[in-house]
Amino acid sequence: LLALLSDPAPRLTHDHPAPVPKAGEALLRMRVAGVCDTDIQITRGYMAHRGVLGHEFVADVLESSDPTWLGKRVVGDINAGCGACDDCLTRDGHHCSRRTVLGIAGRDGALAERLTLPERNLVAVPDHVSDDAAVFAEPLAAAAHGLDDLGDDDGIVVLGDGKLGLLTVMCLRASSRPVTLIGHHDENLQIARGIGAEVVNARNTGLEAWRGVGAVVEATGRVEGLESALQLVRPRGTVVLKTTVANRFEIDLAPIVINELKIIGSRCGDVGHAIALLAAGKVDPTALIRSRFPLDDAEKAIERASRPATLKVLVDGLSA
Amino acid sequence: LLALLSDPAPRLTHDHPAPVPKAGEALLRMRVAGVCDTDIQITRGYMAHRGVLGHEFVADVLESSDPTWLGKRVVGDINAGCGACDDCLTRDGHHCSRRTVLGIAGRDGALAERLTLPERNLVAVPDHVSDDAAVFAEPLAAAAHGLDDLGDDDGIVVLGDGKLGLLTVMCLRASSRPVTLIGHHDENLQIARGIGAEVVNARNTGLEAWRGVGAVVEATGRVEGLESALQLVRPRGTVVLKTTVANRFEIDLAPIVINELKIIGSRCGDVGHAIALLAAGKVDPTALIRSRFPLDDAEKAIERASRPATLKVLVDGLSA
Numbered sequence: 360l361l362a363l364l365s366d367p368a369p370r371l372t373h374d375h376p377a378p379v380p381k382a383g384e385a386l387l388r389m390r391v392a393g394v395c396d397t398d399i400q401i402t403r404g405y406m407a408h409r410g411v412l413g414h415e416f417v418a419d420v421l422e423s424s425d426p427t428w429l430g431k432r433v434v435g436d437i438n439a440g441c442g443a444c445d446d447c448l449t450r451d452g453h454h455c456s457r458r459t460v461l462g463i464a465g466r467d468g469a470l471a472e473r474l475t476l477p478e479r480n481l482v483a484v485p486d487h488v489s490d491d492a493a494v495f496a497e498p499l500a501a502a503a504h505g506l507d508d509l510g511d512d513d514g515i516v517v518l519g520d521g522k523l524g525l526l527t528v529m530c531l532r533a534s535s536r537p538v539t540l541i542g543h544h545d546e547n548l549q550i551a552r553g554i555g556a557e558v559v560n561a562r563n564t565g566l567e568a569w570r571g572v573g574a575v576v577e578a579t580g581r582v583e584g585l586e587s588a589l590q591l592v593r594p595r596g597t598v599v600l601k602t603t604v605a606n607r608f609e610i611d612l613a614p615i616v617i618n619e620l621k622i623i624g625s626r627c628g629d630v631g632h633a634i635a636l637l638a639a640g641k642v643d644p645t646a647l648i649r650s651r652f653p654l655d656d657a658e659k660a661i662e663r664a665s666r667p668a669t670l671k672v673l674v675d676g677l678s679a
Numbered sequence: 680l681l682a683l684l685s686d687p688a689p690r691l692t693h694d695h696p697a698p699v700p701k702a703g704e705a706l707l708r709m710r711v712a713g714v715c716d717t718d719i720q721i722t723r724g725y726m727a728h729r730g731v732l733g734h735e736f737v738a739d740v741l742e743s744s745d746p747t748w749l750g751k752r753v754v755g756d757i758n759a760g761c762g763a764c765d766d767c768l769t770r771d772g773h774h775c776s777r778r779t780v781l782g783i784a785g786r787d788g789a790l791a792e793r794l795t796l797p798e799r800n801l802v803a804v805p806d807h808v809s810d811d812a813a814v815f816a817e818p819l820a821a822a823a824h825g826l827d828d829l830g831d832d833d834g835i836v837v838l839g840d841g842k843l844g845l846l847t848v849m850c851l852r853a854s855s856r857p858v859t860l861i862g863h864h865d866e867n868l869q870i871a872r873g874i875g876a877e878v879v880n881a882r883n884t885g886l887e888a889w890r891g892v893g894a895v896v897e898a899t900g901r902v903e904g905l906e907s908a909l910q911l912v913r914p915r916g917t918v919v920l921k922t923t924v925a926n927r928f929e930i931d932l933a934p935i936v937i938n939e940l941k942i943i944g945s946r947c948g949d950v951g952h953a954i955a956l957l958a959a960g961k962v963d964p965t966a967l968i969r970s971r972f973p974l975d976d977a978e979k980a981i982e983r984a985s986r987p988a989t990l991k992v993l994v995d996g997l998s999a
Contacts, residue, residue: 446914454914454938585932594766594774603936609929612905615944616923618774622942624935 361677362411362471363657369402369412371658378467380475383442385428387418387435387476389654389676391490392469394664395498396522396580398462402661406463412661413470413674414462417484417493425478434496436480436630437461453627470657472677482631485638494673495526495644496633502526503636504628505599506576511536513573513593520547520558522647522670523601524578528556533641539569544668550646566591577601582608594618601625647671681997682731682791683977689722689732691978698787700795703762705748707738707755707796709974709996711810712789714984715818716842716900718782722981726783732981733790733994734782737804737813745798754816756800756950757781773947790977792997802951805958814993815846815964816953822846823956824948825919826896831856833893833913840867840878842967842990843921844898848876853961859889864988870966886911897921902928914938921945967991 362375380386393415401408414437420428439459440452447455461476462468484493502523509515517527520542528551531538539557542548548558559569566587575588576599588598589611600622614620636642651673652660664672682695700706713735721728734757740748759779760772767775781796782788804813822843829835837847840862848871851858859877862868868878879889886907895908896919908918909931920942934940956962971993972980984992 450915582932595770600932600936603933607929607931609927610932611927612902612920612930613923615942616920616946617944619944619946620942621944622935622940624937624939624941626936626939 360472361654362467363413363654363661365401365408365410365412369658369661371655375411375471378473378475380422383424383477383479384475385420385478385481386422387416387433387474388421389416389418389469389472389474390432391494391676392416392674393494393498394660394672394674396664398470399661399665401463408463411467411469411471411474412462413468414460415494415497416469416474417490417496418469418474418676420481421473423478428478428481431481432484432493433481434484434493434630434634435461435476435482436627437463437497438627439466439477439480442477442479451629470654470674472654482634484634488634488637489645491645491648491673492637492643493634495647495671496630496637498522499526499530499636499642499644500628500630500633501601501626502578502628503530503632505601505623505625506530508623509574509576509597509599511573513571513596514539515574515576516541516569516572516591517576517578518584518588518591519577519579520544520551521578521580521668523580524576525550525647525670526642526644527576527578527601529554529642529644530636532556533636539572541566541569547668547670553646572596574599582610586610589614589620592618592620595620597621597623599623599625644671648673651675653677680792681974682787683733683974683981684730685721685732686729689978689981691975695731695791698793698795700742703744703797703799704795705740705798705801706742707736707753707794708741709736709738709789709792709794710752711814711996712736712994713814713818714980714992714994716984718790719981719985721783728783731787731789731791731794732782733788734780735814735817736789736794737810737816738789738794738996740801741793743798748798748801751801752804752813753801754804754813754950754954755781755796755802757783757817758947759786759797759800762797762799771949790974790994792974802954804954808954808957809965811965811968811993812957812963813954815967815991816950816957818842819846819850819956819962819964820948820950820953821921821946822898822948823850823952825921825943825945826850828943829894829896829917829919831893833891833916834859835894835896836861836889836892836911837896837898838904838908839897839899840864840871841898841900841988843900844896845870845967845990846962846964847896847898847921849874849962849964850956852876853956859892861886861889867988867990873966892916894919902930906930909934909940912938912940915940917941917943919943919945964991968993971995973997
């Protein structure tokens with residue numbers, strides 16, 4: 360089968376073995392997949408993932424021990440927990456120590472003709488939600504995660520106008536919450552303005568005017584983002600931290616205690632919630648699509664997504 | 680009047696001008712004061728506080744525009760807000776940008792014969808609560824702050840067996856919560872064991888066995904404490920950060936996002952709540968008292984409190 364491998368550089372292969380679903384797993388045919396910055400980091404060694412790349416997808420169910428899934432169009436939770444530990448039984452298994460993660464850790468990913476996931480991870484996509492919208496389910500879920508706890512007192516600032524920042528703005532606007540997006544790219548900021556966010560290009564102005572905001576969602580993808588967030592948020596405010604910082608970093612942590620801040624780390628979210636947002640027409644992430652490639656040109660999709668300030672690049676599966 | 684000044688080194692003076700209460704403020708006679716590590720940091724330049732040291736006290740009300748306070752024995756909230764800003768009107772003024780802080784910022788402190796505080800900051804001490812217990816109201820309030828949000832799932836670890844760590848253990852035990860204290864001083868750990876905490880001397884063992892705990896209260900007084908806390912707490916657990924880290928520090932922040940942690944900074948608490956704990960006999964901080972000096976020997980109290988692993992040093996006011 361056709362698949363995009365992670366190592367030693369993104370490399371297309373035409374003879375990848377067909378994945379074999381284990382008990383409780385479904386075999387899926389990829390319809391559309393998305394390229395995430397994490398995929399690019401993996402090609403540079405992050406997570407030491409060896410195998411097929413990709414964790415954003417919409418697919419058809421080809422095989423399943425549960426016949427009600429057959430033929431359904433689905434997205435899925437990328438964390439496949441053991442199903443037996445405390446985290447799997449009492450929470451969502453996102454932190455199961457024996458989990459595999461689609462295209463990231465121990466499980467071949469979605470940039471391929473076929474993939475497998477546990478049936479319990481699947482979420483059906485309603486007919487009126489397009490493939491190009493449904494493929495955003497995973498990043499949209501990550502963007503939405505942790506936002507419910509934010510009060511509206513004294514405003515909400517989102518830092519970073521990349522994909523994650525823009526999807527976060529969409530989630531906040533979906534519940535009509537006032538939000539200011541601070542970024543660096545006029546073209547990206549324009550998308551947020553179009554759905555009622557205030558936007559600020561930090562290239563043109565300092566951030567002084569936004570000091571004292573009640574909550575900051577940090578989605579810059581840079582370690583410096585947390586430090587900016589700590590400086591902007593008011594005493595007893597909340598910072599939702601979405602950037603995974605892989606290296607040790609020197610930072611002034613004193614504001615956390617002196618200003619009695621709350622910092623909430625957020626990584627993955629609830630894919631079912633994301634599909635509900637899409638089904639209700641409350642968000643339209645397709646505005647983020649910048650380019651698309653067929654699966655047999657998937658190396659080019661990675662190259663395109665690696666360019667600075669690129670939003671979403673999609674990969675189309677082969678026809679059924 | 681007799682007072683202990685902060686600069687250039689702790690220096691006793693016999694001719695400090697008597698403090699003059701402003702409108703809405705009471706004049707207090709210090710009965711007993713406590714020495715805090717913050718006082719020692721101030722003598723080394725922290726907060727650039729120039730004036731009388733000390734912010735832990737129990738005192739008698741000598742003068743007040745509200746006659747119901749006259750003669751009362753009181754403790755007080757050390758943060759004196761402007762009373763008019765949003766933080767003062769809707770919260771507790773602890774983060775009022777124009778506030779003074781007793782013995783720390785812009786207001787002479789409690790290591791003196793007399794001090795002043797706004798009447799709205801005062802909390803009466805019930806007769807059956809001793810001076811030696813009441814003088815702990817401020818640090819006990821700081822210890823208690825932020826603990827209500829901690830679940831008991833998967834246990835609570837307190838890091839640091841100094842004054843703040845031990846008072847934190849007392850607050851948790853006051854509501855019968857199971858807690859493990861990890862420290863370095865057998866003598867201090869013994870106090871926690873006496874009130875039903877599990878105790879661990881980290882000099883004798885690694886911390887591996889406590890990985891996966893649901894919540895960590897960080898009270899080590901060291902920047903490394905946060906890093907230890909981030910390593911111990913389970914995914915989606917909570918870290919209450921009580922150490923004020925004054926310098927930039929290199930730290931691996933990745934666990935916050937990857938493990939979706941909640942970090943809560945905590946500085947000052949509710950002095951009224953602390954007095955309620957003392958009045959109900961739920962905590963006995965007097966076990967922390969290690970030494971006491973009269974006010975006219977207050978320089979020695981600072982010297983004594985500066986020695987490693989010292990718990991509480993008290994200063995007795997002059998007789999009325």
